[in-house]
Amino acid sequence: MLPLSLSPSLLLPTTRPRARASNAFRAPRMDRESRISSFFPPLLHRDLALELASLMESRLGSHLLPSSVPDNVKSFQNQAGTSVGSLDIRYGAPGSSIDFLLESWLHCKVPTGSIDITTLLAYQNDSTDAPHFNLEFIQAGPTSLVLLLDLIPRRDLSFCPDYIDRFYQRTNLDKSRHDLEKLPQVVPYRSPSLYIRSIWSPTAILVNINCGEGGAKQMEEIINLTIASAAKEVLGIWLESCVGAGTGTEIGQEERDYMVRRDRVVKLKSIEIDLCTNLPRLFDSDIANRVIAEIQKACAR
Amino acid sequence: MLPLSLSPSLLLPTTRPRARASNAFRAPRMDRESRISSFFPPLLHRDLALELASLMESRLGSHLLPSSVPDNVKSFQNQAGTSVGSLDIRYGAPGSSIDFLLESWLHCKVPTGSIDITTLLAYQNDSTDAPHFNLEFIQAGPTSLVLLLDLIPRRDLSFCPDYIDRFYQRTNLDKSRHDLEKLPQVVPYRSPSLYIRSIWSPTAILVNINCGEGGAKQMEEIINLTIASAAKEVLGIWLESCVGAGTGTEIGQEERDYMVRRDRVVKLKSIEIDLCTNLPRLFDSDIANRVIAEIQKACAR
Numbered sequence: 348m349l350p351l352s353l354s355p356s357l358l359l360p361t362t363r364p365r366a367r368a369s370n371a372f373r374a375p376r377m378d379r380e381s382r383i384s385s386f387f388p389p390l391l392h393r394d395l396a397l398e399l400a401s402l403m404e405s406r407l408g409s410h411l412l413p414s415s416v417p418d419n420v421k422s423f424q425n426q427a428g429t430s431v432g433s434l435d436i437r438y439g440a441p442g443s444s445i446d447f448l449l450e451s452w453l454h455c456k457v458p459t460g461s462i463d464i465t466t467l468l469a470y471q472n473d474s475t476d477a478p479h480f481n482l483e484f485i486q487a488g489p490t491s492l493v494l495l496l497d498l499i500p501r502r503d504l505s506f507c508p509d510y511i512d513r514f515y516q517r518t519n520l521d522k523s524r525h526d527l528e529k530l531p532q533v534v535p536y537r538s539p540s541l542y543i544r545s546i547w548s549p550t551a552i553l554v555n556i557n558c559g560e561g562g563a564k565q566m567e568e569i570i571n572l573t574i575a576s577a578a579k580e581v582l583g584i585w586l587e588s589c590v591g592a593g594t595g596t597e598i599g600q601e602e603r604d605y606m607v608r609r610d611r612v613v614k615l616k617s618i619e620i621d622l623c624t625n626l627p628r629l630f631d632s633d634i635a636n637r638v639i640a641e642i643q644k645a646c647a648r
Numbered sequence: 649m650l651p652l653s654l655s656p657s658l659l660l661p662t663t664r665p666r667a668r669a670s671n672a673f674r675a676p677r678m679d680r681e682s683r684i685s686s687f688f689p690p691l692l693h694r695d696l697a698l699e700l701a702s703l704m705e706s707r708l709g710s711h712l713l714p715s716s717v718p719d720n721v722k723s724f725q726n727q728a729g730t731s732v733g734s735l736d737i738r739y740g741a742p743g744s745s746i747d748f749l750l751e752s753w754l755h756c757k758v759p760t761g762s763i764d765i766t767t768l769l770a771y772q773n774d775s776t777d778a779p780h781f782n783l784e785f786i787q788a789g790p791t792s793l794v795l796l797l798d799l800i801p802r803r804d805l806s807f808c809p810d811y812i813d814r815f816y817q818r819t820n821l822d823k824s825r826h827d828l829e830k831l832p833q834v835v836p837y838r839s840p841s842l843y844i845r846s847i848w849s850p851t852a853i854l855v856n857i858n859c860g861e862g863g864a865k866q867m868e869e870i871i872n873l874t875i876a877s878a879a880k881e882v883l884g885i886w887l888e889s890c891v892g893a894g895t896g897t898e899i900g901q902e903e904r905d906y907m908v909r910r911d912r913v914v915k916l917k918s919i920e921i922d923l924c925t926n927l928p929r930l931f932d933s934d935i936a937n938r939v940i941a942e943i944q945k946a947c948a949r
Contacts, residue, residue, distance in 0.1 A: 503804035504846035506910040508917055511842050521842065535836050541812050541822065541850040545805035549845035609807040616809055 379404075386422055386431055387454050388461075391567055392484045392492065395575050396465045399482065399582055400450055403469065406586050410443035416641050423634050429456040430629045434638050436645050439472060444591055446472040447645045451622065455629045460488050464625070469585075470614060473607050475595030476501050478514055478548065480585045482578060483621075489563035492570070493536050494527075496578055497551035498585050499613065501606055504549070510596060511549065518584045520550040523577035530573060532556050532565070540620050546613055552577060614646040680705075687723055687732055688755050688764075692868055693785045693793065696876050697766045700783065700883055701751055704770065707887050711744035717942050724935050730757035731930045735939050737946050740773060745892055747773040748946045752923065756930045761789050765926070770886075771915060771946075774908050776896030777802050779815055779849065781886045783879060784922075790864035793871070794837050795828075797879055798852035799886050800914065802907055803897075805850070811897060812850065819885045821851040824878035831874060833857050833866070841921045847914055853878060915947040 380397055404411065415436050424431040433452040439445030449468040455461060469480040478498035485493040498520065502510045527533060536555040538544050547553065558565040588594060622642060626635040681698055705712065715722065716737050725732040734753040740746030752767040770781040779799035786794040799821065803811045828834060837856040839845050848854065859866040889895060923943060927936040
């Protein structure tokens with residue numbers, strides 16, 4: 348199979364003038380844009396993250412049920428108003444391969460400035476063994492960004508070389524990682540959690556980008572060019588090769604049962620280590636608990 | 649559990665004056681040293697690799713049967729004499745947790761100079777689920793070295809966070825990786841094979857060290873100090889925590905069966921991609937086939 352590229356239909360929502368967009372597409376996109384823009388301070392990776400979230404949502408349209416979270420989870424802030432957040436979860440519609448789509452925005456003032464974490468996760472259900480989608484931006488000021496972009500494998504890769512071949516080799520996913528890591532501002536990012544380091548695919552983009560003092564303009568260019576290109580390529584491959592009927596490998600019941608149990612550990616542990624560790628540090632406990640409960644409900648289904 | 653350090657007994661063979669070593673220990677060590685030194689041209693990482701191989705062999709003493717390979721596998725060369733190699737395999741003794749120990753030395757003239765690959769692998773059997781040991785030096789000239797040093801996991805880490813905790817977190821294995829990657833001459837090494845990238849642990853040391861023109865002295869120092877320290881630390885942890893009875897996690901028959909099948913794929917695939925790809929390029933086909941047959945025999949048991 349040749350390397351996949353974004354088809355015109357995949358790119359349509361991002362290039363089509365807004366005035367011509369259908370109501371069905373414009374409504375959630377405008378809702379998201381206005382909610383995030385009014386609630387959060389400006390942010391270098393915002394436009395790209397909004398574009399990717401809208402692209403994913405519009406492409407998955409019929410795969411998704413409406414938002415499942417209450418308003419006080421969709422937007423929340425701490426008493427002092429120094430930390431604000433937004434979480435949305437949309438479950439997959441019956442018959443879809445999507446388990447749920449999670450979108451989260453966090454902005455927090457910290458002693459050294461502020462930190463912004465934007466997460467876009469799409470977990471699949473057991474109708475396919477095709478990978479999950481993971482995108483996370485962690486921005487600590489205008490010149491420093493951690494990017495975690497991957498199609499998270501759902502099989503034990505050491506035991507399943509064919510799975511690597513199907514979803515990572517033939518799709519040429521490694522090219523985006525390679526292009527990004529060539530930039531002189533980029534160094535590999537390693538999670539402090541050994542567990543988190545273990546969930547990624549061999550083509551995962553896990554990088555720390557530092558542009559140094561006065562490098563905000565340079566960071567903006569890297570985000571708008573190299574990161575945007577990599578993120579759209581990886582999302583495009585996921586939407587094209589991993590979502591929907593017939594995208595998985597034929598697997599027996601025993602393997603499927605194993606995958607379901609494995610998926611549950613990956614979801615619970617990775618979200619526990621990531622969001623569930625950060626939220627109580629940044630928000631009052633009742634808010635953190637409310638938000639975490641929604642995440643755990645989605646992971647434990 | 650506190651981070652483990654090398655116990656005096658582990659270090660004894662490397663610090664004890666040779667004249668006082670027992671015959672049982674001196675015999676294989678001297679045999680190896682004289683065989684490698686007489687057969688291969690000088691090599692920066694040789695003394696360290698010999699020291700580690702001897703340390704491992706002396707510590708595993710009663711765990712190992714005598715060498716299983718014929719003389720024309722223990723030493724071989726191509727017709728032109730530009731490529732020379734040595735392979736030794738020692739199977740684990742009955743009752744030991746060792747499946748087999750593989751030691752390989754390859755020296756090959758290539759158009760750009762020469763390449764030297766030294767490999768030391770210790771695979772475990774199904775009496776334990778404790779990791780395998782992997783050490784590989786790939787030296788392309790006196791200023792360039794790839795080091796692959798890891799305790800290769802035998803469980804699906806995404807599904808087994810306890811396994812990570814037991815063998816990688818509590819042993820503080822990440823410290824050696826961290827210390828080595830701090831050096832300015834070190835960049836991460838990524839195998840071109842996506843499969844090989846998938847077999848490592850989250851604390852694997854996979855680095856490319858380049859000291860630039862005239863940097864042979866600097867490389868020597870890095871090998872003798874930082875790499876020697878990391879390699880001894882990792883080998884010490886493996887010998888202390890992973891070899892012998894009671895080192896594994898309690899696992900049921902179903903998990904054990906899975907591990908055995910998984911182990912077989914890891915061994916066959918990783919050796920196939922590595923040695924079995926390189927050998928036919930470097931040696932006449934009858935020699936390459938003879939050597940590969942011995943490796944495959946060990947992997948397929």
